[in-house]
Amino acid sequence: MKGFSPLDPLLHSQLRLAVMSLLISLESAEFTFIKEKTGATAGNLSVQIDKLSTAGYIEVIKSFKGKKPLTTCKVTKAGITAFETYVQALKNYIE
Amino acid sequence: MKGFSPLDPLLHSQLRLAVMSLLISLESAEFTFIKEKTGATAGNLSVQIDKLSTAGYIEVIKSFKGKKPLTTCKVTKAGITAFETYVQALKNYIE
DNA sequence: GTATTTGGTTTATAATATAAACTAGTTTAT
DNA sequence: ATAAACTAGTTTATATTATAAACCAAATAC
DSSP states (O other), X not given: OOOOOOOOTXXXXXXXXXXXXXXXXXXXXXXXXXXXXXXXXXXXXXXXXHHHHHTTSEEEEEEEETTEEEEXXXXXXXXXXXXXXXXXXXXXXXX | OOOOOOOOTTTSSHHHHHHHHHHHHHXXXXXXXXXXXXXXXXXXXXXXXXXXXXXXXXXXXXXXXXXXXXXXXXXXXXXXXXXXXXXXXXXXXXX
């Protein structure tokens, strides 16, 4: 019978999962790009990126593109591992 | 690029997803059985079953086993469809 | 009889997600 | 040069969700 191992609550969120999914396939991405691709509001995205960053799942790099502030996100080793673990756990639920 | 179609919030919950997963493979199951398999507390399970039932994803049948109350859950057609849709959407995030 | 267990439900609290309001600075138009 | 509108976010407040604690009624065990 199935195991139903716990699902990392940090990843079990539509927006955070989408962000991680994007970052894993792209290595790194800009805030505005992620915002577009996910359709999230800036506020929500800012909060969720902060959570992923605090958890050490992503790295947030603040710089400037010309004179405008630029926030770039990059997935970390820990983030990739967590994502893979989450996906494996999920499979117990959906297969 | 990936689509990130929305994930049915009713199914995007660890416990409710586990309940649906169980019911889909077993057709129907008793409250106590689901409680054991999922490791949920009775209170939490009661609430989540109620939500799935209100949504029409499961049918809840109340009867008696001898003299004790017996709650049996059965997945509905709508529930199966919703689950399948959820799984397809999820694949955009995790593949 | 009374204490405990079974099979739950209801209600309260904690956690999360989301949106609205705000900050700081830039570009554009007048 | 200054006001209006835009970019790129952050902070804070609110709504929603998840979870747990407290409760209830009946049955069984002592």
